[in-house]
Amino acid sequence: AQSVTQLDSHVSVSEGTPVLLRCNYSSSYSPSLFWYVQHPNKGLQLLLKYTSAATLVKGINGFEAEFKKSETSFHLTKPSAHMSDAAEYFCVVSDPGTDKLIFGTGTRLQVFP
Amino acid sequence: KAGVTQTPRYLIKTRGQQVTLSCSPISGHRSVSWYQQTPGQGLQFLFEYFSETQRNKGNFPGRFSGRQFSNSRSEMNVSTLELGDSALYLCASSRAGTGATDTQYFGPGTRLTVL
Numbered sequence: 462a463q464s465v466t467q468l469d470s471h472v473s474v475s476e477g478t479p480v481l482l483r484c485n486y487s488s489s490y491s492p493s494l495f496w497y498v499q500h501p502n503k504g505l506q507l508l509l510k511y512t513s514a515a516t517l518v519k520g521i522n523g524f525e526a527e528f529k530k531s532e533t534s535f536h537l538t539k540p541s542a543h544m545s546d547a548a549e550y551f552c553v554v555s556d557p558g559t560d561k562l563i564f565g566t567g568t569r570l571q572v573f574p
Numbered sequence: 575k576a577g578v579t580q581t582p583r584y585l586i587k588t589r590g591q592q593v594t595l596s597c598s599p600i601s602g603h604r605s606v607s608w609y610q611q612t613p614g615q616g617l618q619f620l621f622e623y624f625s626e627t628q629r630n631k632g633n634f635p636g637r638f639s640g641r642q643f644s645n646s647r648s649e650m651n652v653s654t655l656e657l658g659d660s661a662l663y664l665c666a667s668s669r670a671g672t673g674a675t676d677t678q679y680f681g682p683g684t685r686l687t688v689l
Contacts, residue, residue, distance in 0.1 A: 507677055561630050
């Protein structure tokens with residue numbers, strides 16, 4: 462069965478410092494992995510998607526993630542946090558059997574001035 | 575291009591009632607998926623419709639049902655509401671597939687409160 466584990470429920474950073482949100486996955490197949498962001502009272506927005514092409518995936522708003530098969534990880538990073546990055550972030554894997562999305566429990570990112 | 579729209583945005587019901595939520599996908603999208611988001615269970619897949627047919631289903635009781643119309647608009651219905659049904663219900667649309675085969679675009683959600 463496919464699953465993702467987000468290692469931190471909360472991450473706090475200062476504006477202008479790097480962001481690291483950690484995600485490990487479990488998959489019997491070559492997985493499709495995603496990061497989504499949810500701002501308060503808003504729907505989910507796709508940040509980036511990995512589907513077995515380049516292992517370093519660049520997304521919107523300066524975010525990127527690296528697929529590491531040996532570590533079964535797909536961590537999300539950004540070199541410099543902005544106040545507008547404060548939100549909930551979800552690591553997601555696609556179940557290849559049903560093609561449905563399986564969400565992690567989320568990481569709430571706080572950005573302090 | 576208009577995004578995914580969901581109506582109503584907020585809803586308050588009492589136990590035992592039923593409720594219908596509506597989702598209008600992005601123009602040209604034929605797949606609509608529904609998710610339930612709660613603080614305790616997180617985001618869970620309810621079902622997916624494609625061309626008016628339910629293509630995938632999550633692990634929810636039969637009180638949760640849905641349908642899709644010929645214009646790809648979708649509704650979900652919850653009968654005999656329970657307190658635990660209080661949640662944010664999110665709808666997502668994509669051109670044809672879900673997950674790896676396509677990108678899902680989410681609506682803002684309908685916040686359902688059951689009293």
